[in-house]
Amino acid sequence: MSEDVQLVQQCLTGDELSMRAFLSKYQGLVFSLCLRMLGHREDAEDVAQDSLVRVFRNLEKWDQQRPIKPWLLTIAANRCRTALEKRSKLPSQNDLAIDLASERREHSKHEQEQLDIGEELELALGELREDYRTCFVMYHQEELSYQEIGEVLGCPQGTIKTWLHRARAQLAKRLQDRGVVADPSMLEAT
Amino acid sequence: MNCQEIREQLDAALDNQHVISNQTNAPRHAEVLSHIESCSDCRVLYEEHLVIGTALAAWVPQRPADDLTDRVIDAARQAGLVSSNGSAVAGTFDSTSMGNADPRVGRLDSDAGVVVPPTADSTSPQGRNIWPTVVTVALVLMAVAIVFREKPGTVADNNPDPKQLVPEQPPELFQPPQDQVADVSHLVADAQSAWQGITSRVSHQASGFSVFVPDLKDDLGISNELKSATDSDNSSDDAIPRKSSEPSAVEKAFEFLFKDDDSSGTLTI
Numbered sequence: 001m002s003e004d005v006q007l008v009q010q011c012l013t014g015d016e017l018s019m020r021a022f023l024s025k026y027q028g029l030v031f032s033l034c035l036r037m038l039g040h041r042e043d044a045e046d047v048a049q050d051s052l053v054r055v056f057r058n059l060e061k062w063d064q065q066r067p068i069k070p071w072l073l074t075i076a077a078n079r080c081r082t083a084l085e086k087r088s089k090l091p092s093q094n095d096l097a098i099d100l101a102s103e104r105r106e107h108s109k110h111e112q113e114q115l116d117i118g119e120e121l122e123l124a125l126g127e128l129r130e131d132y133r134t135c136f137v138m139y140h141q142e143e144l145s146y147q148e149i150g151e152v153l154g155c156p157q158g159t160i161k162t163w164l165h166r167a168r169a170q171l172a173k174r175l176q177d178r179g180v181v182a183d184p185s186m187l188e189a190t
Numbered sequence: 191m192n193c194q195e196i197r198e199q200l201d202a203a204l205d206n207q208h209v210i211s212n213q214t215n216a217p218r219h220a221e222v223l224s225h226i227e228s229c230s231d232c233r234v235l236y237e238e239h240l241v242i243g244t245a246l247a248a249w250v251p252q253r254p255a256d257d258l259t260d261r262v263i264d265a266a267r268q269a270g271l272v273s274s275n276g277s278a279v280a281g282t283f284d285s286t287s288m289g290n291a292d293p294r295v296g297r298l299d300s301d302a303g304v305v306v307p308p309t310a311d312s313t314s315p316q317g318r319n320i321w322p323t324v325v326t327v328a329l330v331l332m333a334v335a336i337v338f339r340e341k342p343g344t345v346a347d348n349n350p351d352p353k354q355l356v357p358e359q360p361p362e363l364f365q366p367p368q369d370q371v372a373d374v375s376h377l378v379a380d381a382q383s384a385w386q387g388i389t390s391r392v393s394h395q396a397s398g399f400s401v402f403v404p405d406l407k408d409d410l411g412i413s414n415e416l417k418s419a420t421d422s423d424n425s426s427d428d429a430i431p432r433k434s435s436e437p438s439a440v441e442k443a444f445e446f447l448f449k450d451d452d453s454s455g456t457l458t459i
Contacts, residue, residue: 011200013201013273014271014272014273015273016263016272016273019263019266019271020259020263023258023259023262023263024259027254027258027259028251028253028254029260031252031253031254031258034249041252044254045254045255045258045261047261048254048258048300049258049261049265050265052262053262053265053269053271054268056262056266056269056271057269057271061314064434116248117244117245117248118245118248118249118250121246121248121249122243122252124245139205140246140249141206141249143250146405156335158374164202168238168242170243171245172237172238172239172242173238175241175242176237176238176241180241180244180245181241181244182237182240182241182244183235183244
């Protein structure tokens with residue numbers, strides 16, 4: 001029996017401690033997707049909360065033979081789409097920029113450069129199409145496979161691979177337009 | 191290596207979270223680098239590849255607010271998804287509580303990544319506190335059972351008064367008609383005559399067994415008259431003490447039934 005199966009079975013009993021352990025393990029994943037799809041921190045937290053409550057309500061429907069991450073992200077992605085339909089507008093990149101600016105802290109020059117590049121990537125992500133952005137985040141941040149992303153977004157693997165390639169290309173152009181250049185010292189870490 | 195293969199190599203490297211550079215030693219990477227030296231189109235792609243690689247290396251995942259967990263738990267509780275006897279207190283769980291040594295509280299197994307439920311050790315304060323409650327409940331149930339079993343009045347309240355079941359006047363005794371009483375007298379007389387006939391016949395046929403009669407009569411405490419009547423035939427029974435000088439009811443019955451038919455002094459039965 002996998003760790004996820006044990007944890008889910010304990011959550012199904014309504015045990016609060018198990019539910020908190022489940023949240024500590026997966027709420028970041030759900031929130032991250034919501035933030036990428038909605039582009040607004042407060043909205044992302046609201047939708048993440050709604051998504052996670054729905055997850056607990058439907059835990060018995062999870063197929064224990066399959067990984068839980070795509071199942072979680074499918075629920076979150078559906079809730080994000082519903083929120084976007086209600087909002088009737090695409091996520092504003094300005095909202096995300098403001099959020100990121102408010103989280104600035106004092107760092108060393110190197111750390112600040114890294115943060116700057118990371119923030120530039122966030123800004124560039126905000127300009128991408130939603131499906132490109134979601135695909136990029138799921139692959140590079142949540143480390144889902146093509147197949148798992150396809151299950152979440154309801155698309156074949158070929159489509160996911162194409163979207164990911166286009167997302168990288170568009171991000172690279174936007175980053176270069178913003179003056180971001182490759183840093184050899186950072187490449188050493190990759 | 192042609193341009194299509196270069197693109198595939200660049201994508202494959204990013205798929206594996208790698209960046210192709212002059213600092214990597216893979217043989218295929220050397221071929222890519224030598225190709226981009228002479229291909230301007232592929233060099234553009236390679237620069238984009240480096241930029242994405244640099245951004246990914248600096249990318250820090252966004253984290254939700256600290257209170258998101260509490261918000262989700264509260265919402266789940268309102269939806270009835272959290273049991274009322276949850277062992278955790280809202281806001282007390284974090285990663286530092288993984289090493290909680292209190293057996294009454296569930297802990298997070300960092301190795302297995304699962305929550306180990308609280309133990310029900312009888313030696314723990316929680317385990318000891320259960321038994322008084324169990325004993326009290328058992329005693330109450332026993333008391334209730336005894337009360338309802340030993341209180342027939344509660345059941346008989348709906349029954350009629352037992353006095354009403356018994357008639358005040360006893361039933362009349364059977365009184366045969368007068369014309370049938372004479373018939374009964376005739377039946378009794380006939381029975382007496384039949385009995386006398388039987389006894390006379392038996393006494394005639396069993397006269398040769400009179401020697402055994404004294405033993406039977408002595409065992410039953412027969413009167414002196416009968417005893418002395420048998421002494422002439424068997425005098426060895428004198429040692430048997432008499433129980434009473436007055437004849438008993440049995441003796442009287444034997445005198446009535448086995449009285450001498452003649453005055454010869456010999457007993458005939």
